[in-house]
Amino acid sequence: MSFKPGANVGPYQVMEQLGQGGMASVYKAYHAALDRYVALKVLHQAFNGDSTFISRFQREARVVARLEHSNIVPVYDYAEHEGRPYLVMKFIEGDTLKARLNQGPLSAVEIEQVVDSVGSALAYAHRQGVLHRDIKPSNVLISTDGVIYLADFGLARIAQDGESTLSADSIMGTPQYISPEQAMGKKDLDNKTDIYSLGVMLYEMVVGRVPFTADTPFSIIHDHIYSPLPLPRVVNSTVPEAVERVLMKALAKDRLDRYESVEILMDAFKQAWIDSGIPMQGTSIKMRPAGLRDASKAQQKPGLDARTAIAAKSLPKQTSKKNTGWMWAAGGLVVILGCVVAFFALRNYPGILPIRPARATQAIATPAVSTPVVDVPPDATQTMLPPLTPSSDSPTVAAAREEVAKDPGNANAHLQLSLALWDDGQKNPSYEALAQAANLAGPSNKDFYMTAVQEFKSREAWIPAAGMYMRLAGIAGRAENIPMEVRDGMHEAVYKAASEKEMPLLVFFERIDSADLPLGYIARGRYALYNGSVDDAKLNLANAQKLMPDMYEAFLLKAEIEMKVGSRETAKTLLLSLSSDLGAPPWLREMAGKLLTTIQ
Secondary structure (H helix, E strand, C coil): CCCCCCCEECCEEEEEEEEECCCEEEEEEEECCCCEEEEEEEECHHHCCCHHHHHHHHHHHHHHHCCCCCCECCEEEEEEECCEEEEEEECCCEEEHHHHHHCCCCCHHHHHHHHHHHHHHHHHHHHCCCCCCCCCHHHEEEECCCCEEECCCCHHHHHHHCCCHHHHHHCEECHHHCCHHHHCCCCCCCHHHHHHHHHHHHHHHHHCCCCCCCCCHHHHHHHHHHCCCCCHHHHCCCCCHHHHHHHHHHCCCCHHHCCCCHHHHHHHHHHHHHHHCCECCCCCCECCCHHHHHHHHHHCCCCCCCCCCCCCCCCCCCCCHHHCCHHHHHCCCCCCCCCCCCEECCCCCCCCCCCCCCCCCCCCCCCCCCCCCCCCCCCHHHCCCCCCCCCCCCHHHHHHHHHHHHCCCCHHHHHHHHHHHHHCCCHHHHHHHHHHHHHHHCCCCHHHHHHHHHHHHHCCCHHHHHHHHHHHHHHHCCHHHCCHHHHHHHHHHHHHHCCCCCHHHHCCHHHHHHHCHHHHHHHHHHHHHHHCCHHHHHHHHHHHHHHCCCCHHHHHHHHHHHHHHCCHHHHHHHHHHHHCCCCCCHHHHHHHHHHHHCCC
16 A cells, blocks of 8 residues: 555554655654654655665665754654655654745744754754755744754755666756755765855845745756855845855855855854844844943843754754854844745756755645746846857757847847757757746746747747746736736646656746646646656645636546546546537647547
8 A cells, every 4th residue: 555644654654645845755644652643754656666776765864863963853764665765754743944934024033043953953964974955944844842953864965876867867956045066966065065055044034035046947056056146235235244244155156165164154144143233124123233242141031042852862952152142132034935946957958967856844835935036137148158059050049049149138039049949959958048038038028928938839838838927927926916818828838838857947836836726736746647656646636626626627637647547438538528618728628639539
């Protein structure tokens, strides 16, 4: 029996699925012998049969299980069920930092806990020789009793070091928080890569957004590697100059220029806020000047050093006494979450090797809020990667490249290059050219995106068409304001694109959620059907039907699932009904009719 609610997996009884990521799914389970709930992190079925990968997973699990710290989610056990490896971890009742940030600004006490807890956990892991490699808000868990945990150590290294071709093709990651050296696929990573990712989180808390964001991972990765860091005080004038210096050093492109350790970074960050002595963003609380800091220490409340033990032996609190209560003096930060998750690294993209996997969390994530797209700075075209010019280029592609070279800041020139590359069969370079075109066009250029949509739809290029529809949906703002023409086209493009393996490179599932949550579940389901497992497809279909029982795309996906499992008659009945239903969208009736011909 698979990992379904009610199933027995070794000594554990599965209660519910909590989430899923690029490598694994997470389930809540009950351990009767010890009368406690646990979290089971189960590798996807696609990794079955890769003995090299499985043995590496076992070794890494042992390393992670030895991490005993009050702010690191402990690993209790490792086992296999029906050939699928899984980890048994402490079940954290609560939510992720990502979800908490979506609810509004953190209080000063909450920010102190996050910074001290995550910094302490990461510094401890580094002293044990373990890198995290995927620091981001969704990997920070906040329990109902206020304890903060850093989750998902080790799995990134398993995937990166693996020799499996699958790990190179199918691993998810988070481009907003990735270090330049990690994005370039370098193998000799050290603690500086975690320092960079942690610096991105600090930047996000202070400035109000992540440094680099766009609709495509290509653009974000490119910016982390090549584009200058948007200066915090330019983006947000309330950022103190001393804090800006700390962020710039933490986010230096060259890792040799970053802080030597997490401890040094955290001390510098906290000291900079205290020394600034000016109002913090979004608050009326002033930071005390340095001259008053010593006199105020006696009046400060003690920092939240006590942590609930999560292992038999927890190490002593690592935060030094001089840092206790630093946020009481500093006041509160306003935090606006601007992260988008989940994309697949593309092995064949020139110059970029596989990216780290995303993580399934121990809490059900709320749909991500659509984030405004950051325009490329005026001088960014000087740092963009020049379009590759293979000797096999067609005359049309060569001509399009020349137009881009003449006017590298022209969004339409990049769009024409993207179309020419697509027509020439160069899909990945086409995606990159489109990403640059979209960033140059800006987040509200409706005419540009309508043109791009029509061009790619005419070519049945559904992935880029879906990506452009997401831009149009973002211009509308609230989901209910999306024009019907855009909504209908978006449904067609997203549904058809969802079967393609490269789809998450151009279209984030979370962006679909923010525009149309049922469609987001349908997209995940169809993607799972053709690139994952039938069980995952069924789960997402069920979620979509709970929200919108009469959704036409749900019936079409159900028919495709029935075809996949061999229930031809059930599929035939559904497809006959859809193909003859005049209320269904024309594209959907046509697609149902074509599928019907394959089983008659």
